[in-house]
Amino acid sequence: MTSEQSATVDRQLRIDTGSAETLAGYALIGPALVLILVLFILPTGAVLAIAATDWHLGAKTLSFIGAANFTSLLADPAFRAALFNTAAYSLMVVPSTLVLGLSLALLIESGKTLRAFYRAIHFLPFMTSLAAMAIVWEMLLHPTIGLVNQVFAAVGLPTANWLRGESTVLPILAVIGTWQSLGLALVLFLAGLKAIPQDLYDAADIDGADGVLDRLRLVTLPSLAPVSLFVLIVVTLRAFAAFDIIQVLTRGGPGDASVMLLYALYRESFEYFRTGYGAAIAVVFLVIVIALATLQARVVNSRASHP
Amino acid sequence: MASVSVRGVSKSFGSTPIIDGISLDICDGEFLTLLGPSGCGKSTLLRIIAGLERQDCGTIEVAGSKVDHLRPKRRDVAMVFQSYALYPHLTVSENMALPLRMRRLSALQRLPVIGALLPNTHSVSAEIKTEVARAAKALGIDHLLARKPGQLSGGQRQRVAVGRAMVRHPAVFLMDEPLSNLDAKLRVQMRGEIKELHRRIGVTFVYVTHDQTEAMTMSDRIAVMLDGQLAQVASPQQIYTSPADRRVAELIGAPKINLLEATPRGEGLLAVAGSTLALDSKLDGGNNITLGIRPESLQFAERAGLNTLTGRLRYVEHVGADLFAHVDVPGSSEPLVARLPVELASSLQSDQSVHLRVRREQALLFSADGRRLSEGDDQFTQLRSCAG
Amino acid sequence: MTLHMKILAGVVRHIILLTTGSLVLAPFIWMVSLSLKPPAELFSSSFTLLPEHWFAVENYTKALTAAPLPRFMLNGVIVCAAILLLQIIICAPAAYALAKIRFAGREVIFGMVLIGLLIPHQVLALPLLILCYWLGILNTYAALIFPFVVSPFGIFLLRQFFTSIPDDIIHAARLDGLSELSIVWRIMLPMSLPAVIAFSIVSVVSHWNDLFWPLLVVQTQDFMPPSLGIVTFANAEAGNDYGPLMAGATLVVAPLVICFFAAQRWFIDGLTAGSVK
Ligand SMILES: Nc1ncnc2c1ncn2[C@@H]1O[C@H](COP(=O)(O)OP(=O)(O)OP(=O)(O)O)[C@@H](O)[C@H]1O
Ligand SMILES: [Mg+2]
Numbered sequence: 001m002t003s004e005q006s007a008t009v010d011r012q013l014r015i016d017t018g019s020a021e022t023l024a025g026y027a028l029i030g031p032a033l034v035l036i037l038v039l040f041i042l043p044t045g046a047v048l049a050i051a052a053t054d055w056h057l058g059a060k061t062l063s064f065i066g067a068a069n070f071t072s073l074l075a076d077p078a079f080r081a082a083l084f085n086t087a088a089y090s091l092m093v094v095p096s097t098l099v100l101g102l103s104l105a106l107l108i109e110s111g112k113t114l115r116a117f118y119r120a121i122h123f124l125p126f127m128t129s130l131a132a133m134a135i136v137w138e139m140l141l142h143p144t145i146g147l148v149n150q151v152f153a154a155v156g157l158p159t160a161n162w163l164r165g166e167s168t169v170l171p172i173l174a175v176i177g178t179w180q181s182l183g184l185a186l187v188l189f190l191a192g193l194k195a196i197p198q199d200l201y202d203a204a205d206i207d208g209a210d211g212v213l214d215r216l217r218l219v220t221l222p223s224l225a226p227v228s229l230f231v232l233i234v235v236t237l238r239a240f241a242a243f244d245i246i247q248v249l250t251r252g253g254p255g256d257a258s259v260m261l262l263y264a265l266y267r268e269s270f271e272y273f274r275t276g277y278g279a280a281i282a283v284v285f286l287v288i289v290i291a292l293a294t295l296q297a298r299v300v301n302s303r304a305s306h307p
Numbered sequence: 308m309a310s311v312s313v314r315g316v317s318k319s320f321g322s323t324p325i326i327d328g329i330s331l332d333i334c335d336g337e338f339l340t341l342l343g344p345s346g347c348g349k350s351t352l353l354r355i356i357a358g359l360e361r362q363d364c365g366t367i368e369v370a371g372s373k374v375d376h377l378r379p380k381r382r383d384v385a386m387v388f389q390s391y392a393l394y395p396h397l398t399v400s401e402n403m404a405l406p407l408r409m410r411r412l413s414a415l416q417r418l419p420v421i422g423a424l425l426p427n428t429h430s431v432s433a434e435i436k437t438e439v440a441r442a443a444k445a446l447g448i449d450h451l452l453a454r455k456p457g458q459l460s461g462g463q464r465q466r467v468a469v470g471r472a473m474v475r476h477p478a479v480f481l482m483d484e485p486l487s488n489l490d491a492k493l494r495v496q497m498r499g500e501i502k503e504l505h506r507r508i509g510v511t512f513v514y515v516t517h518d519q520t521e522a523m524t525m526s527d528r529i530a531v532m533l534d535g536q537l538a539q540v541a542s543p544q545q546i547y548t549s550p551a552d553r554r555v556a557e558l559i560g561a562p563k564i565n566l567l568e569a570t571p572r573g574e575g576l577l578a579v580a581g582s583t584l585a586l587d588s589k590l591d592g593g594n595n596i597t598l599g600i601r602p603e604s605l606q607f608a609e610r611a612g613l614n615t616l617t618g619r620l621r622y623v624e625h626v627g628a629d630l631f632a633h634v635d636v637p638g639s640s641e642p643l644v645a646r647l648p649v650e651l652a653s654s655l656q657s658d659q660s661v662h663l664r665v666r667r668e669q670a671l672l673f674s675a676d677g678r679r680l681s682e683g684d685d686q687f688t689q690l691r692s693c694a695g
Numbered sequence: 696m697t698l699h700m701k702i703l704a705g706v707v708r709h710i711i712l713l714t715t716g717s718l719v720l721a722p723f724i725w726m727v728s729l730s731l732k733p734p735a736e737l738f739s740s741s742f743t744l745l746p747e748h749w750f751a752v753e754n755y756t757k758a759l760t761a762a763p764l765p766r767f768m769l770n771g772v773i774v775c776a777a778i779l780l781l782q783i784i785i786c787a788p789a790a791y792a793l794a795k796i797r798f799a800g801r802e803v804i805f806g807m808v809l810i811g812l813l814i815p816h817q818v819l820a821l822p823l824l825i826l827c828y829w830l831g832i833l834n835t836y837a838a839l840i841f842p843f844v845v846s847p848f849g850i851f852l853l854r855q856f857f858t859s860i861p862d863d864i865i866h867a868a869r870l871d872g873l874s875e876l877s878i879v880w881r882i883m884l885p886m887s888l889p890a891v892i893a894f895s896i897v898s899v900v901s902h903w904n905d906l907f908w909p910l911l912v913v914q915t916q917d918f919m920p921p922s923l924g925i926v927t928f929a930n931a932e933a934g935n936d937y938g939p940l941m942a943g944a945t946l947v948v949a950p951l952v953i954c955f956f957a958a959q960r961w962f963i964d965g966l967t968a969g970s971v972k
Contacts, residue, residue, distance in 0.1 A: 024792075032850060038826075107712055114709070127900050129951075131925065132926075147742060265820075279821060359866045388866070394868075409877075
């Protein structure tokens with residue numbers, strides 16, 4: 001074989017074999033890729049596009065109205081209520097979940113007995129159907145036969161029609177939200193506690209910080225700071241996505257007192273069929289979620305680089 | 308059984324060339340070792356032979372025919388990996404049976420339930436089972452067949468890896484540092500066993516290592532690889548006594564060969580470390596030359612003279628039958644190491660002046676660029692044709 | 696700390712944790728308790744844990760017959776199993792390609808997976824609903840399954856695991872004669888069992904409990920999964936017949952709770968991994 005011939009063979013070989021691996025790669029990823037395009041990427045584009053129109057679901061015509069949906073969102077009292085309620089709900093759920101989760105984690109870690117048991121029972125609500133449990137909560141909060149009012153009455157506390165009161169509905173939803181997310185915060189904090197090296201505690205002991213509170217202040221809490229930031233974001237993301245309890249318990253009522261973002265999205269898009277408007281809410285929701293998720297990715301990465 | 312030819316193979320990762328135009332013929336039934344420092348591309352070359360990695364150019368032949376277009380499983384080669392690469396979720400017998408099942412059973416027959424219902428599956432499976440059992444017995448792992456790799460010791464895993472390669476009766480065995488994860492004692496034992504395996508089944512072995520003892524003790528020939536190129540391919544003895552260049556000489560031999568700056572004086576005379584050596588070879592003038600002397604090529608001498616180097620004894624290391632004397636000589640920052648009989652120990656004191664005679668016929672000369680000089684009588688540096 | 700203090704601290708710890716634990720469990724206890732009681736006792740002003748007259752058989756029979764509860768559960772099993780199976784069939788090869796195969800465009804595709812990971816499903820509900828309408832699959836199992844057959848989280852999680860499997864194993868498998876697809880099924884997936892289990896739990900739990908999407912695409916009880924089914928049941932009963940309703944809720948919640956106590960570790964690890972996405 002002349003060197004010229006061998007050069008062509010070589011070149012062919014390179015093309016052949018390079019493309020063989022490429023081909024295998026595409027064949028393996030093909031179905032997933034097509035489905036991601038069809039089920040995620042294109043729909044996202046569609047939402048963005050629909051948000052710029054005045055389309056009503058089922059209507060034959062639509063027109064492009066630019067950012068009009070967003071400006072009317074800002075002026076819409078119902079949407080402002082949704083935004084406000086979501087923020088208020090999150091401001092109640094997130095701190096209480098964090099504080100309770102951390103306290104319970106510390107308490108569970110402080111002893112050796114029954115750790116797995118306590119962890120399990122506190123975690124249970126996180127994995128059960130919130131829709132089904134919302135029905136149970138409705139019973140618990142029932143004005144006359146509900147356990148809550150019965151107990152409150154027995155110990156002389158004021159009773160109320162919790163889910164129908166303008167001022168009680170959000171706090172009570174926040175209680176349910178906290179009840180559900182608590183287990184997640186707890187196990188994340190427990191994992192964080194496990195990761196604190198014993199060396200740090202030993203060092204604190206030698207430095208004379210051997211009281212429970214000293215150790216907490218000097219070692220435990222500072223070491224948990226990154227985990228806490230992470231839990232904060234995860235719980236906030238969940239709080240912003242509250243839907244099931246509103247759909248089952250309040251339908252946004254009384255009035256608009258418990259309308260939140262996702263419920264507003266659902267109502268506009270699928271009950272009022274104001275599709276373009278609903279899509280605009282979806283975009284707002286997406287922006288918030290992406291902002292939080294980016295923050296979360298930052299936290300995860302910085303945790304990975306400084307363990 | 309088959310010969311293997313590597314012809315002009317190159318490979319780069321990105322813009323870094325890793326293998327640079329290597330050609331090598333490996334004979335049928337030969338035990339050839341690829342020896343080289345870490346990162347020089349040994350594994351890459353082995354993977355190219357196996358078909359796991361594609362060369363950028365050049366061809367591979369097995370038994371005289373090109374295999375470049377063939378996928379790894381069609382090349383009739385088996386490989387033992389440094390990490391053993393046993394499937395952790397399969398038992399030892401399933402690990403060993405897998406290559407046979409993939410070759411002898413159709414895709415349908417390999418299915419869990421349907422396969423069992425098809426005709427033939429049962430008889431082929433039984434056949435595979437006996438073959439696995441036979442190979443396991445030969446390797447002394449027949450009592451481990453039901454275990455998972457996680458429950459085995461390092462040596463046992465190593466044997467299973469060899470077993471998985473062996474059951475297929477491949478034409479070529481490729482081994483990538485199969486002993487490097489074992490402790491020193493086990494390594495010596497497995498060295499013997501692999502050599503014995505080679506003797507018994509007689510197929511071609513290509514064995515990668517960066518351990519010179521393994522290379523020296525096991526190989527028919529050693530291919531020394533440096534920076535993606537073959538520096539020398541020759542028998543262990545030739546590599547040791549007659550290295551093709553300075554880097555090969557440095558790579559082989561423990562303790563390392565002594566290298567001294569030397570200046571030719573004409574007439575076969577060489578000025579080195581304050582002394583004069585008379586060598587047979589006719590050296591041209593020219594200044595920078597390196598003299599290589601292996602520790603055993605130095606002898607204790609009572610007094611200074613021709614072919615004798617004089618220096619100050621730094622310290623003595625005892626290694627049983629011999630001792631290594633570390634001697635500072637003028638013009639060299641590194642001490643000269645001489646292997647001397649242990650009886651001399653009593654007459655050697657630190658800081659005393661010692662004389663060492665150079666065995667002239669064993670001295671090696673390298674030019675400034677590292678090439679071996681005076682190759683008059685030994686022509687075997689680049690032995691391309693197959694020995695015997 | 697003296698011994699006394701230690702014992703005291705231990706006791707306090709248990710008292711607090713038992714209290715919070717029973718508060719957390721109160722809804723579950725209340726649910727089960729009501730599901731055992733006859734209607735008369737529900738309205739009595741004094742609360743007892745156990746009924747005076749056991750009414751469990753009646754309540755549970757009613758729950759299983761008045762509403763098509765077995766149907767809801769069966770739907771849940773069918774939908775969750777189909778989703779999980781398809782997700783694994785589609786995601787595992789993709790994850791393998793992203794982890795171990797070099798091809799042009801790999802980074803871009805991985806970028807798309809990450810984008811998919813970021814987008815909450817509710818945002819896409821509208822276009823997906825329209826898609827299902829175009830495909831004519833509204834009010835069928837297909838509508839409940841199709842939008843979830845590819846899971847960016849599944850691809851991401853499996854890819855992380857596959858990446859940590861040494862290349863030598865794959866090389867050995869290729870030499871042993873396995874095709875790329877059989878490497879995925881026979882080597883990669885079995886070796887990544889913890890990731891597969893974690894992912895399965897995340898997938899099954901979220902689809903068994905999902906309310907939002909079924910609410911949009913399913914109108915008839917024939918296809919309702921458990922969460923939507925029990926909510927529909929509650930609305931239909933107009934909030935009177937509490938005993939059977941609580942029995943129904945108990946039945947909907949029970950399968951996952953039982954699995955949870957059987958495989959606690961896996962659930963906690965899986966769901967926390969899932970929430971990290
Ligand atoms: N897939 C790859 N991508 C980029 N570089 C690679 C790849 N595989 C190997 N290399 C590089 O090629 C060089 C040679 O690698 P190779 O594994 O062949 O070395 P080796 O001689 O077997 O070393 P060792 O004795 O340590 O096993 C190394 O520098 C390595 O970093
Ligand atoms: Mg290597």
